[in-house]
Each structure stands twice: as C-alpha cells, then as structure tokens.
Amino acid sequence: MASPNVSALFFDYISLQSFLIFGSLVFGNGKGWKYHRRTTLRALRNFGMGKRSLENKINEEARYLARSFEDESGRPFNPQPSVQNAVSNVICSISFGNRYEYDDPEFRSLLDYIKMFMSKLAVPSIVSKIPKLWVTPFYKSLKKQTDECISFLRGVVEHHKATFDSNDIRDIIDVHLQDNDDECGAEEKLPRSLIWRGIFDLFAAGTDTTSNAILWAMLVLTQYPHVQEKAQQEIDDLIGRERPPSLPDRLHLPYVDATLMEIQRFRPVGCFVPPRAASVDTELRGYTILKGTPVWVNLYAVLHSPKHWKDPEEFIPERFLSADGKRTETPEAFIPFGLGSRICIGEQLARMELFLFMTNLLQRFTFEFPKEDPKPNLAGELGITLSPGRFRICAVNR
Template identity: 85%
Template sequence: MASPNVSALFFDYFSLQSCLIFGVSFLVIYQVFTREKPVKLPPGPTCLPLIGNVHRLGGRQMHIVTANMSEKFGGIMHINLAGMKAVLLTDLQIIREAFLDKTDRFSDRFRIRLGEYIWGTKGSLIYENGNGWKSHRRATLRALRNFGMGKRSLENKINEEARCLARSFEDENGHPFNPQPTVQNAVANVICSISLGSRYDYDDPEFRSLLDYIKVFMSERSGPSLLSVFPKLWFTPFYKSLRKQSVKCISFLRGVVEQHKATFDSNDIRDIIDVHLQGNDEEGGSDEKLPQSLIWRGLFDLFAAGTDTTSNTMLWGILLLTQYPRVQEKVQQEIDDVIGRERPPTLPDRLHLPYVDATLMEIQRFRPVACFVPPRAASVDTELLGYSIQKGTNVWINLYAVLHSPEHWKDPEEFIPERFLTADGKKTETPEAFIPFGLGRRICIGEQLARMELFLLMTNLLQRFTFEIPKEDPKPNLAGKHGITLSPGRFRICAVNR
C-alpha cells in the first residue's frame, strides 16, 4: 500500500482552512460596510414574532392602554403593528414639535390599506397627500365658509334642525328612548344642507341606511383590529354585509353628484358639490381641480367624519349631564338668565354663556371622540427628540392621553367644567393642552362647524328639556366604545319638558 503524501495533505488542509478564514472574514467585512446604519428608535415594548405589539394594545381601550404605557416608555414610543413600524406620541410638547415646528416632515397622511380597498384615497380630504390634497382642502374650506361655517347665515339652518330634533324628543312624551338615531339625523342634516344642498326626513330609508353604515363602520371597528392588520379579510364572507352597505353608501353619494350634474347652473352655486363641478370636466382634474368622478370621495369624508364625531359628542354631552345633574342645572340656569326659554340661541350668545361654553369644552376633553387622530407619515428621514424616524413611518397621536394628562389637568378623571373658566367665572379660557380637533396642517377642517352645531343644538335642547336616565335602567358605563371614534354605549334617556 502506498504511503500518504504528507506534504499534499498539509497543503490541502492549509488551503481549506485559509479559504474558510478568508470567506468568513469577507462576509464580516461586507456586512460591516453594507448593512444599514443602526437606527436610534424610540423606546417601546418588546415585540412578538409576526404580531409585534398588537396583543398589548388593548382593543377597545387602546387609548387608555397606550396612555398608561407612556408612563414607562415616555411621550414618544416605538411600536410594531404586525411588522409595520409605528411611532406613538402622547406628550403635548413632542406633538407640537412634530406637527407645528416640523410640520413639513409630518404632514403626510399614512395610507391605510383597508381604506384603499374600500374607498380609495384619490379625492380624499383625509387620506390624500401632495398638491392635490392641499388644493382640495383649500377649496372645501372656502366652500364651507361661503356656505356659512362660522357665520350667522348657517345659524338659522342649525336652529331649524334643532327644532326638528326637539319635536322628535317631545314625541316620546317623557318616556325612555334611545337618542342616538335622532341626534345622528340632526347632525347629518346640517352637513347635508352644506354639501348636498338639501336635508332629509328622519325616516328616509336611503338616508337612514347611509347613517347606519357610518355608525357601524366608525364605531364598531377598532384599530389595530384584525381587519386593519389583515385588510384582505374585507373580501371574505365575514364582511359581506358591511361590503354591501359600503357599496350602497358610495352609490348614494355618486347618485347625488349625478343629479347635481344634470341640474347644474353656474349662476346658482347651491352647495359644495356645485363648487367642485364649477369649471371641472368629467375626468380631467388637476392639482387645482378635483375631477367630477371623485367628488363623491371628498363628500364621504366630510359627511362621515362630520356626522359621527359631532353626533357622538352630542350623545356624550347628554349622557354626562344625566350623571352630573348639578352641571345640568347650572347650564340651564345660565341659559334661562341670558336667553330665556322663548327665543332660539344665537352665536353671539356664546360670549355671554361662559358656563355653557365651559361645559361643552369639558365634554370634549373628558370624552374626546377622536382619541387618535388619523395617522400621519414621515415624508422624509428625520429626527424627533433625538430619535430616528424613517421616511414612511406611521406616526400616531393619542389625543386622549394629552386631554387626560395630570401634567396639564388637575383631577383629569373628574368632570369639572369650571376648569375652563377664569377665576371670576365670567369668561372661558383655553389651555394649550385643549386640542380635541388636533393641530397643524391636518387639523380638523370642520372644527368651526362642529363648534357651531354643538353649541346651538345643545343649547336648544337644554332650553326645553331636562335629561334623566330611566329609573329602571342600570347606571350607564362611561368608558365608551372605542372604534375609529369613541362613542358611548347604547343608553336610554327620558327628555322631561321643563
């Protein structure tokens, strides 16, 4: 047998060892020079595989859970939503830095895939970005002002709707009833008069179907829900009924736009639809003009957001006044002293009704219907409080945390309208932390309209009625139901004539 070549074996071994060392060294050096630089993320909870932090966000009480999490991680947190990076802001000064001082970097809207599946984002007042969105927002805001937002011209329409609402309450003859449908009808009709050019009877089936869809979608969905994390579930049989309602809603609004096109007169601009029709062609559009085929999309945002938020604020107001009868009595006494019970309230009356105004502000602080504003997105790689925020990162604001922070509010879990009054009680004052409509470029476009509606509708009702919970009903749960908006659970009231 031939003896092994020791020299060959040695060099074979040496060559193999050298190749391995060279290969490993090359990979290490390659990784060092080619990998992304480490990003300094804000602190946050530990993630689980696949689902990230979704399990920790509390479902229906997500606004409270994340507010409590900030006590451990601070006013800026990094969270993972099933693989999607998100930054959550709960501290007022950090929010102001992002959306006021660095507004150019944080004014984009984060596009939610579910919304793209259902309605699309083109033409949206809420989810579109860029010059098209800016022009669309300016045009809509101008139209809202032209049709009376913040002016006496709209006051009469709201007061007339308040009379219809009061008649509906009177028809109950002091017996227990659920106020939600009629309050929603009244608020929606104010939006309709501006955007669609008409109001609808409370029992109109198409109108009622549209409102039911808005109520279900805005109140029953919570984020991050299973549907928002896995939006393709929208096309499964589980959501068949909601899909049908969505199609009916879109068809209704498109139908109204078509009716307007058939009767359009450039010398008689009736509402927001006509404003968008003026000078537009069927599909053209531009950065300055919204194409006719997308007018319905902006109307949906205006109608859905405006109806759901203001009607829920009204319902919270009614419910809270039943639980705080001392506040209700003081509000009614001030109304009696300043206005009486005969004439309807006017917008200038607000200056002379500081306790009424303070109570409305406390309702919005105590139970803000928009606990989270629709998420923003970083438009460029940037920094916030020394932390790296990468382009496209989902940025949330927890308004509930700001409005319930002990740093800004004494006894934040107590319902105290006096916190908004000057020391002599003769005027209201607005603390920096009172931001129920958000702030920055994306502040709620309908803030003035909502404030008008809330003041005139609530004052009209409290002139006529005292609200009570039926004696046979259990004490209402004031925690609320958090979907896209925070709504009170179902409750009944007795509207007792004064």
C-alpha cells in the same frame, strides 16, 4: 392569466385603496389634497360656516330634534337615531342642498352604514393588507354596504352634474363641479369622478363626531345634575325659554361654553388623529422615526394628562373659566380637533352645532338617566371615534 377570483380580489383591493385615499380629505396627501382641502374649506365658509345663515339652519334642525324628544313624553328612549339624523341634516343641507325626513328609509340606511363604518374603520385597513379576506362572509357584507354607500353618493353627484348651473351654485358639490373637471390636466385638480369621496368624508365625519359629542353631553349631564342645572340657569337668565340661541350668545354664556369644552376634553370623540406620515427622518426621545413612517397622535392622552390637567378624570367645567367666572379660557393642551395644517376641517362647524344644539335642548329639557337602567358606562366604545354606546335617557320638559 389570473383566475376570475384573483382578478376580482385585485379590483376589490384597488377599489379599497381608492376609497380610503384618492379624493379623501382625511387620508389624502400632496398637492391634490391641499387644493381639495382649500376648495372645500372655501365652500364651507360660503355656505355659512360661522355665519348667521347656517345658524338658522342649525336652530331649525334643533327644533325638529326637540319635537322628536317631546314625542317621547318623558319616557326612557334611545336618543341616538334622532340626534344622528339632526346633525347629519346640517351637513346634508350644505353638501347636498337639502335635508331628509327622519323616517326616510334611504337616509336611515345611509346613516346606519356611517355608524357601522366609523365604529369598524380598522377593518378596511386589515383587508387592504390581506385582500383575500373579502371572500369571507363578514367582509363580503361590509363590502356590499360600502358599495351601496358609494353608489348613493355617486348618484347624488351625478344628479348635480345633470342639473348644474354655473349661475346658481347650490351647495358644496356644485362648488367642486364648478372648480374641477375630468379633462383638466393640472396636477392639483380633483377629477369630477372623485368628488363623491370628499363628500363622504364630510358626511361621515361631520355626522359621527358631532352626534357623538351631543350624545356624550346629554349622558354626562345626567351624571352631573348640578352642572346641568347651573348651565340651564345661565341660559334662562340670558335667553329665556322662547328665543332661540345665537352664536353671539356664547360670549355671554361662559359656564355653558366651559361645560361644552369640558365634555370635549372629558370624553373626546376623536381619541386619535388619523394616521400621518413623518415628512423627514426624525429623532424623538431616543427613537428614530424614518421618513414615511405612519404616526398616530393619542389625543385622549393629551386631554387626560396630569401634566396639563388637574384631576383629569374628574368632570370640572370650571377648569375652563377665568378666576372671576366671566369668560372662558383655553389651555394650550386643549386640542380636541388636532393642530396644524391638517386640523379638522369642520372644527368651526362642529363648535357651532354643539353649542346651538345643546343650548336649544337645555332650554327645553332636563336630561335624566332612567332609574330602572343599569349605571351608564362612561368609558365609551372605541372605533375610529369614541362613542357612549347605546343608552336610554329621559328628556323631561321644563
């Protein structure tokens, strides 16, 4: 009989594999993954992705965010917590059916975990190979935080089960409850017990990637004030400073749109596509890649390749503009969300949020880097995403 310690490690290992793979929109595979992705994409569309209803929610959250910036009265502050709260509340509203106050301790704790997890995602993969590492203090702490996050999400799903009404589908969790059942024998169905896992992917990836994109935008614009000023002028000319922006405005704000595209190219939050596996034996540049071999795609290299971009290390929004400057153009090598059937499921939502949040903020504020702070590190910090790290900023009322 195995000793209690070995047995516990075994179950930790199985739990970790379940956490990383089973029910995951990012790491899952096969018929179950395809069905889960289709259901989630349909739910995202039903709850407003690309529609006016979600636009209103994003604009409302942008107002809360602007209010938190105004409370700083132009003084240097760390914008990361408020930006993360605002972005997360958008995905919460369509996943959980409600938003959270910025000072909610449970919500704040969950967001802190998400930030930690996304910055150290390589750690669980190491433990999956050497499960005895769970007994070390660092990994035990990580596991405790992971268990707390899982417990929170399972609790949300259980509450939805208890209050479920098939005639009143409130959010993405309800869509999955309506569509899946533990007793269903179909291979592609996702058991209700795993619904929390896909919600974690939406919540974690949807929070971390978009919040980092907004933080990069604010930081980069402080270093290129002429770009910020030109984008603000275009917003003033079309929208003014009173009316909230709308998605159709993007077609008439080519410089703003080009600036946001250049931010995604210049500092892509997703430097690497999550690991995939070769579906067949493949020959590539003299190398044999056997079926099942993990494959990583370096998006940062694509978005900074001199073969595709002139002066790739320079920040030049005009590279995305037509010759007359009246519309944006998308080069083939611009793939910040990946390609193919596993392209980021939240691409359209992320584009909506980045445009609406930044347009709202640029209407109200000019972002400046504090003169007393050391020059910002634009290289960023690499975890599963590329973040700008901790920095302070001044949001000066216009």
